[in-house]
Amino acid sequence: MQPSMFNVRVPLDAEAGAPGDVFLMNTFTDAQLVVSRDVAELLDRLDGEATANSLGAFDRSELEALETLADQGFVVADRADERRKLEAFFEDVREDRDELRVTVLTTLQCNFACDYCIQGDHGDYNKQAAKMSLASAERVARWVEERLDTVAPKTFVLTFFGGEPLLNLPVVYFLAERLWRTAVERGVTMQVNVITNGLLLTPDVVDRLLPFGLNFVKITLDGDRDAHNRMRPLRGGQGTFDKIIHNIRRIAGKCVISLGGNFDESTLASYPALLDFLAAQDFAPHIARVAFKPVVRDVITSVAAGLDSRGPRGLRAGKFIDLTPVAEGKALNGTCMTSAGAGGSAASASACDGCGFASDGMALLREETRKRGFRTSDGVHMGPCEIHRKHAHTIGPDGDLYACPGFTGDRQMATGHIDGTATPERSRAARRFEQLSAWKACRDCAFIPVCAGGCTVASHSELGDMNAPSCHKRSFEAGVVSMARDAAASLRIEALA
Amino acid sequence: MKITVVKKAASKTVRAACPWVIEDWSDAKKK
Numbered sequence: 167m168q169p170s171m172f173n174v175r176v177p178l179d180a181e182a183g184a185p186g187d188v189f190l191m192n193t194f195t196d197a198q199l200v201v202s203r204d205v206a207e208l209l210d211r212l213d214g215e216a217t218a219n220s221l222g223a224f225d226r227s228e229l230e231a232l233e234t235l236a237d238q239g240f241v242v243a244d245r246a247d248e249r250r251k252l253e254a255f256f257e258d259v260r261e262d263r264d265e266l267r268v269t270v271l272t273t274l275q276c277n278f279a280c281d282y283c284i285q286g287d288h289g290d291y292n293k294q295a296a297k298m299s300l301a302s303a304e305r306v307a308r309w310v311e312e313r314l315d316t317v318a319p320k321t322f323v324l325t326f327f328g329g330e331p332l333l334n335l336p337v338v339y340f341l342a343e344r345l346w347r348t349a350v351e352r353g354v355t356m357q358v359n360v361i362t363n364g365l366l367l368t369p370d371v372v373d374r375l376l377p378f379g380l381n382f383v384k385i386t387l388d389g390d391r392d393a394h395n396r397m398r399p400l401r402g403g404q405g406t407f408d409k410i411i412h413n414i415r416r417i418a419g420k421c422v423i424s425l426g427g428n429f430d431e432s433t434l435a436s437y438p439a440l441l442d443f444l445a446a447q448d449f450a451p452h453i454a455r456v457a458f459k460p461v462v463r464d465v466i467t468s469v470a471a472g473l474d475s476r477g478p479r480g481l482r483a484g485k486f487i488d489l490t491p492v493a494e495g496k497a498l499n500g501t502c503m504t505s506a507g508a509g510g511s512a513a514s515a516s517a518c519d520g521c522g523f524a525s526d527g528m529a530l531l532r533e534e535t536r537k538r539g540f541r542t543s544d545g546v547h548m549g550p551c552e553i554h555r556k557h558a559h560t561i562g563p564d565g566d567l568y569a570c571p572g573f574t575g576d577r578q579m580a581t582g583h584i585d586g587t588a589t590p591e592r593s594r595a596a597r598r599f600e601q602l603s604a605w606k607a608c609r610d611c612a613f614i615p616v617c618a619g620g621c622t623v624a625s626h627s628e629l630g631d632m633n634a635p636s637c638h639k640r641s642f643e644a645g646v647v648s649m650a651r652d653a654a655a656s657l658r659i660e661a662l663a
Numbered sequence: 664m665k666i667t668v669v670k671k672a673a674s675k676t677v678r679a680a681c682p683w684v685i686e687d688w689s690d691a692k693k694k
Binding site for chain 1: 664665666667672673681
């Protein structure tokens with residue numbers, strides 16, 4: 167009997183209204199407790215004693231506490247058993263058939279000319295960028311139908327992405343309508359998601375998709391009006407902020423709206439002003455979620471354009487914020503709390519000091535977002551992402567299959583094709599993705615069940631090794647602190663009621 | 664020895680599809 171390796175704890179203070187108490191979370195079972203300090207100390211004692219045969223060392227109240235802690239997953243039989251359960255968890259995630267998830271890139275063309283993105287309306291990019299034909303969409307539909315029959319999921323999630331997916335509305339409409347009929351015939355619940363820059367997102371588009379399972383639209387705003395217009399202009403430099411806001415106002419109330427944004431050093435400070443602006447709008451109550459992330463260099467866009475994503479760093483460095491992958495030879499800056507790092511004391515921060523800007527920025531913006539009353543990510547339930555699922559697929563405009571949108575366009579990373587043709591390269595790539603387990607290098611990190619080793623695209627492009635972890639532990643830690651405050655607040659409210 | 668359960672252990676919890684790009688809004692409701 168010993169404490170779970172997935173326990174995380176946050177001491178609560180007077181500000182949280184529970185001085186002396188401790189918030190405990192287990193990232194594997196998702197259980198959350200607020201306990202008195204002696205319970206936390208009991209866990210520590212368990213950690214320090216060979217207690218498998220020494221339960222006599224505990225009094226009755228301690229034994230009762232241990233039983234509750236074990237029921238919620240905070241105490242486990244032994245580490246080997248817990249690791250077996252973790253392996254089984256990832257196997258379950260991989261084989262899960264409840265959902266079939268398909269992301270279709272209707273085109274790699276884009277009507278924006280974002281400076282940080284080499285996709286889009288730069289030079290002759292759009293002339294050469296692939297666009298799905300209706301004939302290809304027909305083949306995509308047949309492929310999805312075959313998968314629905316084979317997998318027999320409860321839910322089918324169809325996500326349109328790009329490029330700018332709404333530049334190819336005929337394919338969007340065709341696939342949504344055709345596959346809706348398919349899903350209904352099979353008794354499968356279907357959800358349609360659209361990830362768009364928002365410029366072409368009119369009420370007509372929403373109305374057309376609503377009968378076919380439109381679940382949410384995700385729109386990107388890169389900071390306040392000035393920052394956004396600088397970051398996400400049209401080719402001629404015209405701003406796009408006002409038009410997008412106009413469109414959001416017109417579709418508000420029709421469907422779930424989520425807002426995203428990509429921040430870098432030059433725009434982070436403008437996000438509170440964006441949030442103030444959004445909170446003051448008449449459509450604010452209709453925004454379901456707001457979540458911001460750092461610009462992830464040009465990783466995703468460069469592979470989408472078919473460039474060598476592992477080219478010399480100097481070509482891509484500069485204005486982009488790196489994710490910070492963790493690998494051998496990169497000793498986590500000597501500050502890691504886990505055995506994966508090079509050491510450092512438990513008091514010294516986390517594995518990801520090197521990416522402090524990104525992690526801290528995400529944590530800061532989560533807090534700012536919540537302050538304005540918008541729902542956002544809790545910063546903890548971040549994975550395992552769909553790259554770890556066998557029944558999640560991304561389809562490029564030409565019908566190539568990928569494990570995740572981040573690899574689209576880098577044909578060496580295609581795992582197959584909707585026409586079923588197998589090549590040695592595709593088979594090799596498919597095997598590599600099937601064996602993904604970057605988290606194994608994270609050893610005893612408590613966040614493995616909700617992180618799985620981080621973003622595979624970042625690891626692949628920055629390290630040339632998709633099985634190396636990329637770590638944002640600091641952001642996870644900040645997320646747990648917020649959850650602890652929320653838990654304490656909810657208990658205070660309950661006590662007052 | 665005070666233990667208050669804020670959230671019980673769950674066999675299956677909501678996981679993000681992709682925290683960077685797609686995310687999972689399966690629990691989001693239209694407002």
